[in-house]
Amino acid sequence: FPLQIPELAKGTVLMRERSKVEETIQAMQRAGAGSLQVISDFDMTLTRFAHNGMRVPTTHNILDNRLLINEDCTRRIRELLNTYYPIEIDASRTAEEKQPLMVEWWTKVHELLIQQKIRKDMLARAVKESSAMLREGYKVFFDRLAEHQVPLLIFSAGIGDILEEVIRQNHVFHPNLHIISNYMDFDRTGVLQAFKGQLIHTFNKREGALLHAAHLRELQGRPNVLLLGDSLGDLTMADGVSQPQNILTIGFLNDQVEERKESYVNSFDIVLVKDETMDVPNAVLSYITSAGDAK
Numbered sequence: 001f002p003l004q005i006p007e008l009a010k011g012t013v014l015m016r017e018r019s020k021v022e023e024t025i026q027a028m029q030r031a032g033a034g035s036l037q038v039i040s041d042f043d044m045t046l047t048r049f050a051h052n053g054m055r056v057p058t059t060h061n062i063l064d065n066r067l068l069i070n071e072d073c074t075r076r077i078r079e080l081l082n083t084y085y086p087i088e089i090d091a092s093r094t095a096e097e098k099q100p101l102m103v104e105w106w107t108k109v110h111e112l113l114i115q116q117k118i119r120k121d122m123l124a125r126a127v128k129e130s131s132a133m134l135r136e137g138y139k140v141f142f143d144r145l146a147e148h149q150v151p152l153l154i155f156s157a158g159i160g161d162i163l164e165e166v167i168r169q170n171h172v173f174h175p176n177l178h179i180i181s182n183y184m185d186f187d188r189t190g191v192l193q194a195f196k197g198q199l200i201h202t203f204n205k206r207e208g209a210l211l212h213a214a215h216l217r218e219l220q221g222r223p224n225v226l227l228l229g230d231s232l233g234d235l236t237m238a239d240g241v242s243q244p245q246n247i248l249t250i251g252f253l254n255d256q257v258e259e260r261k262e263s264y265v266n267s268f269d270i271v272l273v274k275d276e277t278m279d280v281p282n283a284v285l286s287y288i289t290s291a292g293d294a295k
């Protein structure tokens, strides 16, 4: 039977193998919500890439607020962004080539942030004053997963404390949520002194998946995975899943579309081109979690 998901016919949707996508979704639907877990990147995947022609800030860029960092720090962080972001999305370099440069970028930015003596009690206000924005349809996405008790693992190379605050301020911080990210370490007076644990950047998520995600009890016994990302590095986020059965990957292609289209279509099952909505993930989830409903 052809799949009744009209959203897959949207002009923004590209698929290398439509029949394989359909078979995977049908298998996931038959297994039901109890077999499903969702693993998602955060910045520019659950958040929008742009709004009204302006870039939406990533969790790192939300810190660009005078409450937290001074003008000189802003300038230096922007210079680093202008140097390293084009490398991050460069279609002509491999992930292996990019790895050491990403470590360099994240390390330099985190050192600058630590020098600023950022105060924990200022973070919520900085998020409130920012133009952070989750994708259109985010509420349906978070609420449906919570309603069906499907665990949502957010795996982010951004800043965990900021990410949590964005989700909290949008009122979708449900108990099914698990987060792996770079968390700030504050001293006893609430001043940033370091970042906790091993650094997560865009191209080392596999290590994080094996180290952390693989041991999350709530994800055990759920062999079907819906994975959402905006970078080819995000495809390794499911590497910690033991004995996976069906993995459906959805990639948001936000930037450098023509240069990266081919590699995205070859790597993700579904590619969403400059689509600022959660329409397709929501439609797929609605189908999968509707076991027993009349089709």
Ligand SMILES: Nc1ccn([C@@H]2O[C@H](COP(=O)(O)O)[C@@H](O)[C@H]2O)c(=O)n1
Pocket: 041, 042, 043, 044, 045, 058, 059, 060, 061, 081, 085, 088, 105, 106, 109, 155, 156, 157, 158, 201, 202, 231
């Ligand atoms: N100083 C930085 C470092 C990284 N970024 C962007 O954040 C994204 C990482 O977060 P994910 O939730 O997507 O894993 C990454 O794509 C970088 O472009 C930044 O803005 N500033």
